Amino acid sequence: xxxxxxxxxxxxxxxxxxxxxxxxxxxxxxxxxxxxxxxxxxxxxxxxxxxxxxxxxxxxxxxxxxxxxxxxxxxxxxxxxxxxxxxxxxxxxxxxxxxxxxxxxxxxxxxxxxxxxxxxxxxxxxxxxxxxxxxxxxxxxxxxxxxxxxxxxxxxxxxxxxxxxxxxxxxxxxxxxxxxxxxxxxxxxxxxxxxxxxxxxxxxxxxx
Amino acid sequence: xxxxxxxxxxxxxxxxxxxxxxxxxxxxxxxxxxxxxxxxxxxxxxxxxxxxxxxxxxxxxxxxxxxxxxxxxxxxxxxxxxxxxxxxxxxxxxxxxxxxxxxxxxxxxxxxxxxxxxxxxxxxxxxxxxxxxxxxxxxxxxxxxxxxxxxxxxxxxxxxxxx
Numbered sequence: 001x002x003x004x005x006x007x008x009x010x011x012x013x014x015x016x017x018x019x020x021x022x023x024x025x026x027x028x029x030x031x032x033x034x035x036x037x038x039x040x041x042x043x044x045x046x047x048x049x050x051x052x053x054x055x056x057x058x059x060x061x062x063x064x065x066x067x068x069x070x071x072x073x074x075x076x077x078x079x080x081x082x083x084x085x086x087x088x089x090x091x092x093x094x095x096x097x098x099x100x101x102x103x104x105x106x107x108x109x110x111x112x113x114x115x116x117x118x119x120x121x122x123x124x125x126x127x128x129x130x131x132x133x134x135x136x137x138x139x140x141x142x143x144x145x146x147x148x149x150x151x152x153x154x155x156x157x158x159x160x161x162x163x164x165x166x167x168x169x170x171x172x173x174x175x176x177x178x179x180x181x182x183x184x185x186x187x188x189x190x191x192x193x194x195x196x197x198x199x200x201x202x203x204x205x206x207x208x
Numbered sequence: 209x210x211x212x213x214x215x216x217x218x219x220x221x222x223x224x225x226x227x228x229x230x231x232x233x234x235x236x237x238x239x240x241x242x243x244x245x246x247x248x249x250x251x252x253x254x255x256x257x258x259x260x261x262x263x264x265x266x267x268x269x270x271x272x273x274x275x276x277x278x279x280x281x282x283x284x285x286x287x288x289x290x291x292x293x294x295x296x297x298x299x300x301x302x303x304x305x306x307x308x309x310x311x312x313x314x315x316x317x318x319x320x321x322x323x324x325x326x327x328x329x330x331x332x333x334x335x336x337x338x339x340x341x342x343x344x345x346x347x348x349x350x351x352x353x354x355x356x357x358x359x360x361x362x363x364x365x366x367x368x369x370x371x
Contacts, residue, residue, distance in 0.1 A: 050220045050221065050257075051219040051220050051222075054220065054236070059235070060220075060235035060236030060349070061235045061236055061349055063364055068306075068307055104365060142307035142308060144306050144307060144345075145364070146238070146306060146346060146347040146364050147235070147236040147238070147347035147348075147349065147364060148236060149220065149235060149236025149237070149238065149347065150236045150237060150238030150239075150240075150304065150306055150346070150347025150348070151238060151306050151347065153220060153236075153238050153239065153240055153257065154238050154239045154305075154306040154307060154318070157239065157257070157258070157318050160221075160257050160258060160273065161258065161263060164221070164269070164270055164273070
């Protein structure tokens with residue numbers, strides 16, 4: 001069993017590379033959809049207690065737009081694609097050409113966000129699956145607009161059974177050289193504790 | 209144990225106890241359940257994530273994370289602070305399903321299971337449940353005013369209610 005308290009720098013580098021590959025693929029997909037250049041930030045690997053994780057996304061009551069899916073297969077985990085409501089509005093506007101004032105009551109907008117989340121997380125995951133040769137299938141993604149803690153904690157339930165900490169691989173993708181009104185989203189990849197061993201051994205990283 | 213900030217904030221898998229004129233608050237409950245147990249001028253609030261402390265694979269784990277062990281702690285500390293057992297009452301909120309997966313995975317129905325576990329534990333202590341706002345698919349922020357025994361519940365889409 002790999003214990004997150006004693007992950008080496010080498011382990012962390014591997015997790016960072018996983019974030020790189022997954023989000024790189026998703027950025028390419030989004031770039032094709034929007035016909036705009038989309039950049040990806042170097043993934044941040046965080047080993048965080050649940051309350052810290054929530055503070056990291058702006059606090060428990062921060063309203064977020066989130067597409068959540070469970071990863072099933074050999075290395076289960078949870079995955080979130082998260083946008084702020086403004087960013088979600090801007091994404092819908094760019095894709096449909098029409099402005100939307102109230103995201104929660106706009107069925108077309110919600111369906112667009114859902115589909116984008118579906119495409120992006122699917123491309124993130126398939127790159128990851130190819131790279132690691134680990135069989136991973138996404139569940140049907142689920143859209144929710146609500147308080148950050150309420151949404152993210154539901155995705156952390158599986159992890160919380162075994163641990164009070166989560167390893168979060170956080171990657172930002174955003175429109176190149178644009179201002180604050182531009183498109184920006186976060187991918188949070190949260191492998192279940194037992195999945196780390198599988199990931200490391202698939203990639204030939206020695207467990208120490 | 210008594211904390212005297214005006215609003216005592218309770219984190220995830222955490223619990224606190226305080227007295228009048230203060231209030232107890234926890235933010236962004238989804239599938240988690242906020243359990244308030246109170247007695248006249250004293251109250252405790254726990255933010256529980258999981259139903260059953262015996263399900264933990266890693267020992268020792270945080271007892272404030274589970275419905276059963278967190279309620280044990282709340283009752284124990286309230287009695288230590290001078291509450292009378294026969295005066296204890298409870299209000300609860302949370303236990304939502306933030307996602308509507310079609311799945312057999314019991315972890316996605318954790319909101320219901322948390323509420324059931326809380327109710328069973330309150331029953332065990334014979335603590336009457338005075339009010340509850342549970343289920344649905346919304347996040348809740350709750351604040352308990354000890355002076356009035358009212359629980360204020362805020363959601364993103366349906367505003368504020370008091371129970």
